[in-house]
Amino acid sequence: MVLGFGEVWSQIGSLMATIMFVYAMYEQFFPYHLRSYVKKYIQKFTGHMYPYIQITFPELSGERLKRSEAYGSIRTYLSANSSQRAKRLKAEVLKDSQTPLVLSMDDNEEITDEFQGVKVWWSANATLPKTQSISWYPTSDEKRFLTLTFHRRHRDLITASYIQHVLKEGKKIEVQNRTLKLYTNNPSNDWYGYKRTKWSHVNFEHPSRFDTLAMDPKKKEAIVNDLDKFKNGKDYYAKVGKAWKRGYLLYGPPGTGKSSMIAAMANYMNYDVYDLELTAVKENTELRKLLIETSSRSIIVIEDIDCSLDLTGQRKKKKEKENDDEDGDKPKNPVKKAEEEENKGSKVTLSGLLNFIDGIWSACGGERIIIFTTNYVEKLDPALIRRGRMDKHIEMSYCCFEAFKVLVKNYLDVESHTLFPTIEKLLGDTNMSPADVAENLMPKSIVEDAESCLKSLVESLEEAKKKAEEEAEKKAKEDEEAARLKEENEKKAKEDDEAARLKEEVKTNIGKSEEGVKENGTIH
Numbered sequence: 001m002v003l004g005f006g007e008v009w010s011q012i013g014s015l016m017a018t019i020m021f022v023y024a025m026y027e028q029f030f031p032y033h034l035r036s037y038v039k040k041y042i043q044k045f046t047g048h049m050y051p052y053i054q055i056t057f058p059e060l061s062g063e064r065l066k067r068s069e070a071y072g073s074i075r076t077y078l079s080a081n082s083s084q085r086a087k088r089l090k091a092e093v094l095k096d097s098q099t100p101l102v103l104s105m106d107d108n109e110e111i112t113d114e115f116q117g118v119k120v121w122w123s124a125n126a127t128l129p130k131t132q133s134i135s136w137y138p139t140s141d142e143k144r145f146l147t148l149t150f151h152r153r154h155r156d157l158i159t160a161s162y163i164q165h166v167l168k169e170g171k172k173i174e175v176q177n178r179t180l181k182l183y184t185n186n187p188s189n190d191w192y193g194y195k196r197t198k199w200s201h202v203n204f205e206h207p208s209r210f211d212t213l214a215m216d217p218k219k220k221e222a223i224v225n226d227l228d229k230f231k232n233g234k235d236y237y238a239k240v241g242k243a244w245k246r247g248y249l250l251y252g253p254p255g256t257g258k259s260s261m262i263a264a265m266a267n268y269m270n271y272d273v274y275d276l277e278l279t280a281v282k283e284n285t286e287l288r289k290l291l292i293e294t295s296s297r298s299i300i301v302i303e304d305i306d307c308s309l310d311l312t313g314q315r316k317k318k319k320e321k322e323n324d325d326e327d328g329d330k331p332k333n334p335v336k337k338a339e340e341e342e343n344k345g346s347k348v349t350l351s352g353l354l355n356f357i358d359g360i361w362s363a364c365g366g367e368r369i370i371i372f373t374t375n376y377v378e379k380l381d382p383a384l385i386r387r388g389r390m391d392k393h394i395e396m397s398y399c400c401f402e403a404f405k406v407l408v409k410n411y412l413d414v415e416s417h418t419l420f421p422t423i424e425k426l427l428g429d430t431n432m433s434p435a436d437v438a439e440n441l442m443p444k445s446i447v448e449d450a451e452s453c454l455k456s457l458v459e460s461l462e463e464a465k466k467k468a469e470e471e472a473e474k475k476a477k478e479d480e481e482a483a484r485l486k487e488e489n490e491k492k493a494k495e496d497d498e499a500a501r502l503k504e505e506v507k508t509n510i511g512k513s514e515e516g517v518k519e520n521g522t523i524h
């Protein structure tokens with residue numbers, strides 16, 4: 001019998017009506033407390049027939065209903081996979097991500113994934129709140145979860161490896177996609193109160209990378225290798241019992257790329273940067289509080305460490321104390337008192353700082369890099385920069401020819417030129433910072449081309465060389481003059497000595513002869 005189109009529809013319609021009627025009867029008349037038994041037995045019965053296992057990953061977990069990390073990672077993993085396969089997608093516009101539009105599968109959508117030849121199904125679901133209350137935020141009670149379905153024969157593979165794989169991949173994508181942040185510490189007066197924080201941040205958007213950094217390629221490679229080793233060194237650090245952190249000291253003259261190096265490191269490692277302004281920190285306890293609030297996978301930077309902390313402070317304080325003792329009970333000079341009040345601004349000491357880098361608290365969080373920069377490495381206290389605190393000392397030096405080649409490639413897209421040998425020689429004879437070289441290489445107008453930029457660099461280098469030579473000459477002259485004066489003084493001192501000796505001799509001789517006369521006189 002062939003049914004007509006209309007008849008099929010009417011039959012389906014009546015079947016649906018029957019099912020709905022039975023379901024409504026069940027909902028209304030079946031005792032509530034017996035329902036769980038029914039459900040249990042139905043599940044047991046279908047368990048024999050239905051060979052699949054389901055695992056759910058709820059969005060909210062834990063005591064305070066925190067968003068579960070696993071849920072986030074899995075969703076990221078699935079977004080990367082599902083946007084090609086799922087038909088109904090949910091779009092989210094994220095503010096803080098490198099990929100502002102994130103597509104993920106919509107509720108009740110199912111996608112398949114394959115792992116080592118095994119097929120699994122993922123679906124996104126949400127349970128609506130039981131009590132239908134009218135609220136301004138209707139979805140706040142909604143519980144979302146992801147369900148993983150697989151054949152029970154693959155149970156071991158899925159629970160032991162597949163889930164780990166999904167979490168790891170998801171986390172990796174999250175790390176790649178996140179926008180780095182640049183934090184700076186607020187003065188402690190602003191720490192408390194509504195929505196106040198110890199650190200404020202902006203998005204970190206420095207374009208510096210290791211490719212664009214001009215320095216000796218061997219040195220650069222060594223630094224990149226060091227960072228790689230650190231990044232993958234979790235187990236190693238645990239094995240040797242060391243906190244998972246590393247300190248770098250960047251030193252060198254101004255404009256040699258210390259700050260650029262920090263930015264390149266942050267971009268390479270995908271770490272946030274905490275730029276610690278020590279002068280805004282009042283005392284050691286505040287320093288510790290700031291440290292605790294930094295996240296892992298971050299770089300903590302203290303720029304110009306020689307300027308921001310008075311490392312000779314302790315000695316100075318001692319001296320002041322001695323002076324005070326000398327003063328005795330004398331009333332204090334009001335000006336001095338005011339100065340002291342002002343000095344109370346920052347009481348961070350060297351030992352406080354050492355504790356910050358190296359103390360027990362510094363291990364909390366893990367995976368941290370601490371960087372100090374300075375123009376004068378010799379000014380720093382050896383305790384501050386010993387290995388273990390600052391593990392690697394990196395000298396950023398004046399522009400060498402290798403560094404110049406990187407700059408000229410970046411700025412002018414030139415790899416060789418007839419002026420290169422001249423520049424190489426001049427760079428060897430002068431001390432020019434990469435910042436100055438870069439400035440010369442940058443075209444200042446649209447009519448300037450590579451040739452003219454290189455020529456202007458040669459001119460600047462020659463000028464710098466001339467200036468350096470003049471200065472060296474002047475210094476040599478001054479030294480010569482000083483040496484001459486010194487010699488003269490010495491000579492004069494010798495002559496004076498000689499004269500004084502002679503005078504003394506004459507005096508004693510006269511004395512002797514006078515005594516002789518006297519003696520003779522008395523004898524006769």
Ligand SMILES: Nc1ncnc2c1ncn2[C@@H]1O[C@H](COP(=O)(O)OP(=O)(O)OP(=O)(O)O)[C@@H](O)[C@H]1O
Nearest residue numbers: 212213214253254255256257258259260434435438
């Ligand atoms: N090694 C370098 N490679 C590429 N660019 C550099 C390098 N050094 C300096 N520059 C350029 O010069 C500018 C200044 O460099 P940077 O701020 O990194 O110097 P610095 O060593 O931190 O100086 P300071 O000691 O004064 O803080 C940068 O914006 C960058 O463009």
Ligand SMILES: [Mg+2]
Nearest residue numbers: 258259260303
């Ligand atoms: Mg700098």
